[in-house]
Amino acid sequence: MFNVFNKFSYQLSRGPIKKVRLFFNDLKCCRQRIKRGFSDYDVREFAGWFENVVPDMLRQYAQRSFGYPESYEKKFYEKHKDEIGEPYRLFICFRKNDPVHEKWTRRCNKVCENSWKKTVRKIAFLFDEANEDRCSRQNPYEYGDPRHEKVDEKLYEYRKKCRKKAFDLLNVYFYDIWY
Numbered sequence: 001m002f003n004v005f006n007k008f009s010y011q012l013s014r015g016p017i018k019k020v021r022l023f024f025n026d027l028k029c030c031r032q033r034i035k036r037g038f039s040d041y042d043v044r045e046f047a048g049w050f051e052n053v054v055p056d057m058l059r060q061y062a063q064r065s066f067g068y069p070e071s072y073e074k075k076f077y078e079k080h081k082d083e084i085g086e087p088y089r090l091f092i093c094f095r096k097n098d099p100v101h102e103k104w105t106r107r108c109n110k111v112c113e114n115s116w117k118k119t120v121r122k123i124a125f126l127f128d129e130a131n132e133d134r135c136s137r138q139n140p141y142e143y144g145d146p147r148h149e150k151v152d153e154k155l156y157e158y159r160k161k162c163r164k165k166a167f168d169l170l171n172v173y174f175y176d177i178w179y
Helices: 009-012 016-036 041-042 046-064 070-084 100-129 146-176
Strands: none
Touching: 016 041, 041 046, 046 070, 046 100, 070 100
């Protein structure tokens, strides 16, 4: 993702006219991001934008979200229905002054919410692993070493697998990611 107002870019440009031109291009980029949510720079480097922005957004969502998909509640009920002792329709209804029901509801909310946040963080982790710069696995060999290329191929396959898993999970839970 293109970093706006990057000090390094200004240090590289020679002469005051180039620095002023760079400053106005950065302003244009900011205006486009405010207006459209993305800039021309982001379009040119879409993969980099996606790999940097989406995992951070998912982590923020997991931190600040509340609630969980209904499927998590159903899984919890199926796992504990013998202990709960009532049909699913009654279990999901709000009832006052029923301490047993309140206990199960609190437990369900806690378990399901933690599980949902763990799933969202897993998607973010998999997207991070798919990104060469953020991946926890790095090539220990220097470029030019005969082992470098072999390890690079394995890392590429690992990242590809992580990307596929992340997109598969995102596809399953896409409409469940709400605030």
